[in-house]
Amino acid sequence: MEFAVVDIETTGSTPQSAGITEIAIVIHNGVEVTGKYVTLINPRQKIPPFIVNMTGISDAMVANAPLFEEVAPQIFNLLNGRIFVAHNVSFDYSFVHYLLGKCGFQWSAPKLCTIKLSRRVFPGLEKYGLGSLTRDLGIRIEGRHRAWGDAAATAQVLTMAIEKEGMKPIHSLLAKKEPRKKIVPPFNEIPNDRSDAED
Numbered sequence: 001m002e003f004a005v006v007d008i009e010t011t012g013s014t015p016q017s018a019g020i021t022e023i024a025i026v027i028h029n030g031v032e033v034t035g036k037y038v039t040l041i042n043p044r045q046k047i048p049p050f051i052v053n054m055t056g057i058s059d060a061m062v063a064n065a066p067l068f069e070e071v072a073p074q075i076f077n078l079l080n081g082r083i084f085v086a087h088n089v090s091f092d093y094s095f096v097h098y099l100l101g102k103c104g105f106q107w108s109a110p111k112l113c114t115i116k117l118s119r120r121v122f123p124g125l126e127k128y129g130l131g132s133l134t135r136d137l138g139i140r141i142e143g144r145h146r147a148w149g150d151a152a153a154t155a156q157v158l159t160m161a162i163e164k165e166g167m168k169p170i171h172s173l174l175a176k177k178e179p180r181k182k183i184v185p186p187f188n189e190i191p192n193d194r195s196d197a198e199d
Contacts, residue, residue, distance in 0.1 A: 001167065003028040003112070004082040005158060006092050007151035009055045011043050013091075015098035019043025020068060021057045023096075024147035025078045026155040028085075030162060033155055037078055038148040040065035055145045072103040079109060083174070087130045087154050089113040110174050114157050120169045121161040133157065 005026040012018030020041045027035030040057070042065045052058050075096070086092035089111045100107045115128050125136050130150060134141055139156045143149025161169065 001030050001170075002082045003030065003085045003158065004079045004109075005085040005151055005155040006079075006096065007086060007147045007154060008092050008095055009051075009057055009145070009147050010095060011045055011047050011051060015095040018095075019045055020095055020099065021047060021051075021055070021062050022147040023071075023075065024151035025075070026151050027078065027082070028155055028158060030167070032159070035078070036152075037074070038151075039071055041071065042067050057146070068099050069103045072100055072105060076100055076105045076107055080107060082109065083112050084109040085112045085114060085154065085158060087114045087150070087157075112170060112173060114154050114161075116173055117161050117169060118157060120173070121165045130154065130157075 008020050009022040010018050022040050024038040042062045141149045141153040
């Protein structure tokens with residue numbers, strides 16, 4: 001069982017109207033990290049000031065970055081055949097699935113949410129947003145609200161969960177059928193579960 005742990009930074013909340021500004025993918029074999037990929041992406045639109053303030057990614061930084069379609073083949077190859085893992089997985093998956101589809105890639109993957117996994121494996125914590133969770137687990141994030149920092153931290157959460165409980169909770173979560181249509185929360189609500197706005 002192989003995992004692709006993903007984090008993205010975006011210009012907004014919905015893939016149909018927003019774009020990705022950065023993506024990081026950590027390949028995990030269920031024991032350890034075996035591969036890493038990160039790149040800025042030109043979203044072809046202005047990045048709202050509050051997102052610039054949160055992520056530190058500016059229009060100038062992405063001006064000469066590749067377009068998503070230029071890196072789509074590499075992203076597809078990294079994700080294909082692996083379980084898609086993210087903190088609040090529906091958000092990241094919705095963007096990647098939509099944009100890969102626009103580039104002609106017929107891709108889908110089993111989804112594993114590390115928020116749900118952490119609630120099972122590390123019960124009783126006050127909050128499960130990435131900032132609070134990593135503090136409680138003693139994980140240091142190198143670059144908060146950047147794709148690489150958050151993806152690497154999420155990969156550590158996955159490692160710790162597997163070390164504590166093995167694969168059983170993961171198999172249980174993967175076996176659960178999700179509703180046909182997932183509603184992505186408005187961007188200003190996402191930090192409650194995904195980013196910890198108070199961090």
